Amino acid sequence: MCLALPGKSLQQPLVKNKVVTPMRKEINFSVIGQYVDYLVKEQGVKNVFVNGTTGEGLSLSISERRRVAEEWVTKGRNKLDQVVIHVGALSLKESQELAQHAAEIGADGIAVIAPFFLKPWNKDVLINFLKEVAAAAPALPFYYYHIPALTGIKIRAEELLDGIQDKIPTFQGLKFSDTDLLDFGQCVDQNRQRQFAFLFGVDEQLLSALVMGATGAVGSFVSRDLSTLWSN
Numbered sequence: 604m605c606l607a608l609p610g611k612s613l614q615q616p617l618v619k620n621k622v623v624t625p626m627r628k629e630i631n632f633s634v635i636g637q638y639v640d641y642l643v644k645e646q647g648v649k650n651v652f653v654n655g656t657t658g659e660g661l662s663l664s665i666s667e668r669r670r671v672a673e674e675w676v677t678k679g680r681n682k683l684d685q686v687v688i689h690v691g692a693l694s695l696k697e698s699q700e701l702a703q704h705a706a707e708i709g710a711d712g713i714a715v716i717a718p719f720f721l722k723p724w725n726k727d728v729l730i731n732f733l734k735e736v737a738a739a740a741p742a743l744p745f746y747y748y749h750i751p752a753l754t755g756i757k758i759r760a761e762e763l764l765d766g767i768q769d770k771i772p773t774f775q776g777l778k779f780s781d782t783d784l785l786d787f788g789q790c791v792d793q794n795r796q797r798q799f800a801f802l803f804g805v806d807e808q809l810l811s812a813l814v815m816g817a818t819g820a821v822g823s824f825v826s827r828d829l830s831t832l833w834s835n
């Protein structure tokens with residue numbers, strides 16, 4: 604459950620942890636502070652991705668997602684470098700509400716998955732959805748969470764990147780959770796000015812992605828060892 608994002612500067616990749624949401628019958632908010640300390644002290648991880656796939660964000664209610672985000676931001680203050688909140692939802696309004704909330708509580712970025720029930724049928728429709736969500740948090744770096752195996756949306760990331768910053772000025776990069784390394788390589792190739800972050804999300808292919816130019820990673824099984832890879 605580890606995620607790496609670039610640092611405040613895109614040139615400086617950092618290890619991040621995509622965190623689970625602790626639950627018994629209900630969400631166990633009280634252990635999130637300990638979880639932060641564990642990640643920082645035991646795992647050498649100072650960046651987290653909250654309410655994503657591993658955090659089961661899409662299975663939580665909106666009020667639960669808000670509360671989980673608040674806990675991570677609050678408990679991570681002065682300990683974590685970046686807390687990125689996944690705010691994707693099937694409802695545009697809910698996604699916007701979560702994006703605005705992430706900005707209000709002081710998160711460092713937001714990420715959005717494509718709506719996957721009534722699916723965007725082309726790139727422009729998808730970008731319009733993302734743009735509306737990003738506009739709800741106009742000061743927060745925005746990541747598109749590309750995970751076609753779960754969304755069923757096959758629009759290639761490379762196609763999406765083309766001209767995206769004209770539509771979404773806060774666009775910071777991709778969380779690329781797909782095994783299509785050709786698509787990934789074409790994204791990297793398109794990013795000649797290195798303005799975007801490419802956070803790779805399939806642990807099993809991370810080494811290949813690093814060779815190809817991933818600037819960070821979001822993963823389940825990597826942590827301190829991953830930061831070592833980058834620092835070497």
Ligand SMILES: CC(=O)N[C@@H]([C@@H](O)[C@H](O)[C@H](O)CO)[C@@H](O)CC(=O)C(=O)O
Nearest residue numbers: 621655656657780804805806821822823
């Ligand atoms: C589908 C999924 O859960 N993918 C994981 C991977 O880390 C995955 O667990 C790993 O590659 C093992 O298959 C992450 O990319 C997901 C993630 O970052 C998230 O919590 O949003």
